[in-house]
Amino acid sequence: MGTILCFDFGLKRIGVAVGNTLLRQAQPLTVISxxxxxxxxxxxxxxxxxxxxxxxxxxxxxxxDGTEHELTVRCRRFANQLNGRFGVATVLVDERYSSAVLSQRRGELIDAEAAAIILQQYFNEHAES
Incomplete structure (x- = not known):
């Protein structure tokens, strides 16, 4: 139980979303530029x-098709650094289709919105029985 932060890692920006295990609703939080x-x-x-x-x-x-590319490796490294620097458990969630949902949108907050979609996907995949 508790708060979950989600990161949509990018080389220029990192979108951040927040949610909690009680409500299981993700909200865009900020963009780190x-x-x-x-x-x-x-x-x-x-x-x-x-x-x-x-x-x-x-x-x-x-x-x-699920094969990795350069950014996949960087995201894994970023997740490991989060865990190592802050001692918070970190999980990876497949984000292949999160960008497609937002492809028609523009603006800086799109990165935070993408993070919220990823976090909501995590909540949906880990629904309590």
Whole structure:
């Protein structure tokens, strides 16, 4: 039980969403636009301290057929860094089709909305029986 933060990792921006295991509803939270890793993780540290998540979810991109590409490897590394730096359990969720849902939308908050879709997918896949 508790708060979950979700990250839609990108090289330029990281979308962030929040939800909790009680309501099981994801909400867009913010977009981290820092370019340097230190700045990204400083912003993430603030979010971790504020929200105190029990779990972090990271969207895992891949080609439509499921094969990995360069960003897949970077997302795995990012998830490992989240776990290592902050000691919060981290899971990866297939995000292949989350972008298609938002393909008609524009603007910076689209990254946070994508994170919310990924987190909602996590909630839906892990529904309590």
């Amino acid at each position: 820092a370019e340097a890793n230190d700045a990204k993780f400083a912003a993430i540290s603030v979010l971790i301290k504020e929200w105190q998540p029990t779990l972090c979810v990271v969207g895992l991109p891949s080609h439509p």
